[in-house]
Amino acid sequence: MSNARPTPDDPTAKPPEVLLVDDDEVNLLLTAAALRERGFNITESNSGEQALQLLADWSPDVIVLDAMMPGLDGFATCQRLRTMHGYENVPVLMLTGLDDDASITRAYQAGATDFFVKANQWSLLAGRLQYLLRASRTRLELERSQARLARAQDLARMGSFDWRRAGPQGSGGTLLLSSQGLRVLGHGIGDPVTVRSILRQVKRSERASVMRLLQSVMLHSSVLATDVPVFLGDGRNRIIHVEAEPEFNEHGHGIGYTGIVQDVTDRRVAEDRIRHLANYDSLTGLPNRRHLVWRMERAIDHARRLGHPCAFLMIDLDRFKLINDTLGHAAGDELLMEVAQRLRACVRHSEQVMENSLEAVGSRAHRSLEAVGRLGGDEFIALLPEISDERDAQRVADRILEVMRAPVLVGGQECFVTASVGIAIFPRDGNSVADLMRNSDVAMFSVKSGGKDASALYSPQLAGRGREKLELESALHKAIERDELVLHYQPMVDVRSARMVGAEALMRWQRGNALVPPGDFIPLAEESGLIVPLSEWALREAARQARIWKNSFGFDDAISVNLPSRVFERGQLVDQLHRNALQYGIPHRMVRLEITETGLMKELQSVIPSLLQLKDINVDVAIDDFGTGYSSLAYLTTLPISELKIDRSFVRDLGVTPQSSGIVTAIIAVARSLNLRVIGEGVETLRQMEVLHRLGCSLMQGFLFSRPIPPDDLELWLQNTVLPRRAPWIGQAAELELGTLPVRAAGSRAY
Amino acid sequence: MLAMPDIPQSTPRPAATVLDEASLQRLRELDPQGTNRVVERVLRTFEGSLQRLLAQAAQATLTGDAESARHAAHTLKSSSASVGALALSRCCGEIETQLRTQPVAALHGLLDELQDEGQRVLRAVRDQLPD
Secondary structure, rough: OOOOOOOOOOOOOOOOOOOOOOOOHHHHHHHHHHHHHOEEEEEOOOOOHHHHHHOOOOOEEEEEEEEEEOOOOOHHHHHHHHHHHOOOOOOEEEOOOOOHHHHHHHHOOOOOOEEEEEEOOOOHHHHHHHHHHHHHHHHHHHHHHHHHHHHHHHHEEEEEEEOOOOOOOOOOOOEEEEHHHHHHHOOOOOOEEEOOHHHHOOOOOHHHHHHHHHHHHHOOOEEEEEEEEEEOOOOOOEEEEEEEEEEEEOOOOEEEEEEEEEEEEEHHHHHHHHHHHHEEEEOOOOOHHHHHHHHHHHHHHHHHHOOOOOEEEEEEOOOOHHHHHHHHHHHHHHHHHHHHHHOOOOOOOOOOOOOOOHHHHOOHHHHHHOOEEEEEEEEEEEEEEOOHHHHHHHHHHHOOOOOOOOEEEEEEEEEOOOOEEEEEEEEEOOHHHHHHHHHHHHHHHHHHHHOOOOOEEOOOOHHHHHHHHHHHHHHHHHHHHHOOEEEEEEEEEEEOOOEEEEEEEEEEEEEOOOEOHHHHHHHHHHHHHOHHHHHHHHHHHHHHHHHHHHHHHOOOOEEEEOOOOOHHHOOHHHHHHHHHHHHHOOHHHHHEEEHHHHHHOHHHHOOOOOHEEEOOOOOOOHHHHEOOOOHHHHHHHHHHEEEEEOHHHHHOOOOOHHHHHHHHHHHHHHHHOOEEEEEEOOOHHHHHHHHHHHHOOOOOOOOOOOOOOOHHHHOOOOOOOOHOOOHHHHHHHHHHHOOOOOOOOOOOOOO | OOOOOOOOOOOOHHHHHHHHHHHHHHHHHHOOOOOHHHHHHHHHHHHHHHHHHHHHHHHHHHHHHHHHHHHHHHHHHHHHHHHHHHHHHHHHHHHHHHHOOHHHHHHHHHHHHHHHHHHHHHHOOOOOOOO
């Protein structure tokens, strides 16, 4: 007794659908029952006509036809259904009589898949049906897989080929290309294609090397994998990837190749694009840092092997930031593009590096490494892969400086940009890309600090100086935390009353035993951005000192603190002043701010909002070094400032050159008309004091009165010099006042 | 047991020898529990089919219609084998073969035997069926 399922390998599969056609009802019933018992789903039909009707809208997995039937017999039915769409390959089993050879032949002619001699051996019938179903499934899978392959190949623009070596006398061999393969090469199905005809499609310049490659591959029966540029019939240029493996006969002789051809043009274009994006600067189109480093490494390798020097030129634009800040980033970009063009013209700039030939010793291919690249910002680098000596590099540097000097039209405006160029030479100045880049940087910096618009060769002394600067910068970083900064104070006096009317705070750095003067670290602090925390510290310290003096001797004027314009631009300034005043319990006016005229004018628009806020909270602002910048008087009238400080250079020349007194007179007149206080700075002699006073300025500051001194010393100075009226300037000042009251009276304002 | 009054009785044989027991057993195995009443349905279908085809064969014998006779013989050959009517099946097979080369008139003996054996089988089948 059999309970075997037709698909024992997959119990979850649906039972196979069988259409059973027999005019004999008994046989139909029996066969159906027997097959159902064995797990088939049976649909019965008792005539060929009815069967064809059923098939119009239902497809069984297998059809069993009785050969002999009245009307449409099994053969005719089979013939008909084979012409129906979708039934070309459905398995059909024809039931024939025993020993009926004629029927068997007719069955096959009618398109039956197999025949079965009618008998009551149901297990045999079921087994036969299972076999047919399995074969049909396999066939279906094969067809699907072939269709998938064809589709996949189409999508991948890929096709296969098979090439058989020619016999001893033949030439070219036999080439078979799949229809997809033909399409890839621009041919239609049936086009005669030979190895020779395909070679003719290869780009002429590549043909010889492709032939050489093919010959070498075939000679060694090795694997073929290469990209070949070809023309298709319609004139399109494509890149075809060919990949093939050798085939061998039983004697181990290579008899041909099987493989694929694939149109990889799109991929190559995308790859090229990606490579370009990864290696080139998007703004200027020049090689970027990454690509330059790659070129430099190769240049160094080559130079090392061939024993010649190569040079790196670090190029940094002077004043680029200024242009970017004043004309905007778009203009800055425009400038960089123009600069890139000019720099490119200064070297034999090669876009493409011939990578393959780089390895060949003695070749000149390394010259294709020569290029200008952009490292970022306004920094460029020129790579000279082979020079005879440093003069070669210097000549290129000179050319660069020269082309940069021509005006650049940016945003409709002529700009002048110069460059600073630092040169490092392999192997003298370093053995690695990193060393050479650093040293060319050091050389470039030396140009910057030495006045710009020039070039310099690296030398170890430069590096020493650079290192010093670096150490200084890192030490300055820690100076605030370590409390190494101090404020010294230079008093301001009113010579009419011989009184102190305030003090200017000046920063000093107590570094170990040395007191570093501001000139040695303020520029560095400004350059590195440390000036911001330094200024914040100074404001707090000044507020603290004001409080101490208020307590110790009733100080009620202001301490002036110098601030760079960038601190004025910061929104936090007002908040900080509030905090300081609150913390130390002093009125806001006791800390006064000084900004240089140049700094103010440079950042005028961004500083004005701060100035207005400062006025609101009663913080006075003085303009330092007044007269050196080029302030428009129109601006001065609108600025919320309270004090002008006459630059020391005019004071120094007072009584020496007539122009200086003219300038000072003018400044005093301006101050008066704008109702501003005016102070003369740098007063060192009684004569200067006298002239200044005569011109109408009685507030002064300078060595004549006191150097900048520590806060405790300032108290001593007040006690020992001002109060006892023991300084020469005090007598003089008194005389100038011609009988006015003595400078001081005892009481609350005892200084 | 019902006898057909219009059909002459021939040599009576017990049903057991008319219908092969082994063949019947194979039929029963198609439906071991009998839930689908396969044996009964097959025998009823065969009964109808046999009646119809015997009539068709008789008619063909009278008119000399070889094709009709052959079809009847061919169909009965396999279905009678299925229910174990082996003698009938053999007789049908003989008729089918001979008809390929000879006219109906030459086969009267065989065709008569078909009718006789057919009647015996019909009775035996009816014996197997519940009333």
